[in-house]
Amino acid sequence: MPELPEVQTIVDDLNKRIVGRKVAGVWYDWPKTIKKPKATDLEKEIRGLKIEEIKRRGKNILIYLSKGVDKSAYLLLIHLKMTGHLLYGNWQMKNNKPVFPGKGFLSEKVNSYIHLIFYLDNGLELALSDLRKFAKVIFGPAEEIEKLGELHKIGPEPLNQSFKVGKFISLISPQRRKIKQVLMDPKVIAGIGNIYSDEILWQAKIHPLRSANSLKPEELEKIYKSIRQILEKALKLRGTSVSDFRDPLGKPGLYGKKLLAYRRGGEPCLRCGVKMKRLKMGGRSSCYCSRCQILK
DNA sequence: GGAGTTGTTCCGCC
DNA sequence: AGGCGGAACAACTC
Structure with a gap:
């Protein structure tokens, strides 16, 4: 986790x-x-x-x-x-x-x-x-x-100063896979897994099944900003304890209360109220809002 | 009993 | 070639 x-x-x-x-x-x-x-x-x-x-x-x-x-x-x-x-x-x-x-x-x-x-x-x-x-x-x-x-064989650190939006775009836009998979691929970008990729795509209003190479620069920019914002905020709150995360002294992280998308399939979207959907990708589930995150 | 659960790599199929 | 699904690692919860 x-x-x-x-x-x-x-x-x-x-x-x-x-x-x-x-x-x-x-x-x-x-x-x-x-x-x-x-x-x-x-x-x-x-x-x-x-x-x-x-x-x-x-x-x-x-x-x-x-x-x-x-x-x-x-x-x-x-x-x-x-x-x-x-x-x-x-x-x-x-x-x-x-x-x-x-x-x-x-x-x-x-x-x-x-x-x-x-x-x-x-x-x-x-x-x-x-x-x-x-x-x-x-x-x-x-x-x-x-x-x-x-x-x-690991991608750049998303929170590094040197990780600029241009670098992000050049990394993501050649990829033909779904954006959700690309964000979770440690060889492309380091540190993002299933929880934060769901949160990032919900905040950026991007459907998880969008092909990475179909994303427009302004969409990629939104994803980039969401990555930085969400990871930084989660870090401030000492992470997410959605199943069982504990810090070295055994204390849970506090970001779990801030989750807006992860595992919220079937629950109302916290932006528009529509029932959130859930889909399977590579044996992993992804939750998204079908009104906010449109598949073009 | 069956399905689902956080990460990552690898394999075989198209 | 490269994307994709499934398997494997293992063990728990719902």
């Missing part, structure tokens, strides 16, 4: 909390999550390294670590996919499973799906919780990890 605003929220939190910590150990119970190195080698390769900085690229969380001199010598890449959460706190093992001991913010379901833990040198832990076990973790020399397709 996490898209750009959720992942950025996590990255901002981690930068406040775990920079300067050293990795003291690793625990896991689902080796398939660890793509590189071999799961059995992760602990001996990462133990003792110091966390220097956390960045984001698309929906990837990038944790840079060092042995001291080169501050970005090693990279731990984490992609949360559909149901992953990164949680920072203090767990105890019960029946061979990590359990958060407190009654407060993490006493919910999220912590019962923890499959990987990084123990830190301050006694706290960074834990990966993942109900559906799609999340992945890759660790190695930064130079090597940065060359992988995960980071290399």
Whole structure:
């Protein structure tokens, strides 16, 4: 579920909390999550390294670590996919499973799906919780990890200053696919998934099935503005917790209350009152208003 | 029991 | 060639 605003929220939190910590150990119970190195080698390769900085690229969380001199010598890449959460706190093992001991913010379901833990040198832990076990973790020399397709074959960051409307148009207008699919393609533009693409197209009044190459410059401009506005607002509200998103301290994001289109099929359009529609694309559903978002 | 659920890649069909 | 649907990853909710 996490898209750009959720992942950025996590990255901002981690930068406040775990920079300067050293990795003291690793625990896991689902080796398939660890793509590189071999799961059995992760602990001996990462133990003792110091966390220097956390960045984001698309929906990837990038944790840079060092042995001291080169501050970005090693990279731990984490992609949360559909149901992953990164949680920072203090767990105890019960029946061979990590359990958060407190009654407060993490006493919910999220912590019962923890499959990987990084123990830190301050006694706290960074834990990966993942109900559906799609999340992945890759660790190695930064130079090597940065060359992988995960980071290399990814489109521009929509919130970067350098991402101007002209760049957006040149990227989108040659595409022959439906605009909804193009917006969700990480190779075209980074960080947008099913939730925000529905919100963006509703705000821009563009039908999700419009071919990208049929869009006029003024329509593309509206989409561009909606992308910036919606992602920025969602980021301010610390993301959307429509199913289960939690920040590293287990708190939900607040943008869920602001959603105007996502999952609103059958409900009245909040602009014109007409009943919203829902359609399927590539196994994913998209909600839109058939009056506001006309298919030409 | 069946359909639907957030991300991404890949495969086979047109 | 390239768009598209479906599968795969896995496990839950409605």
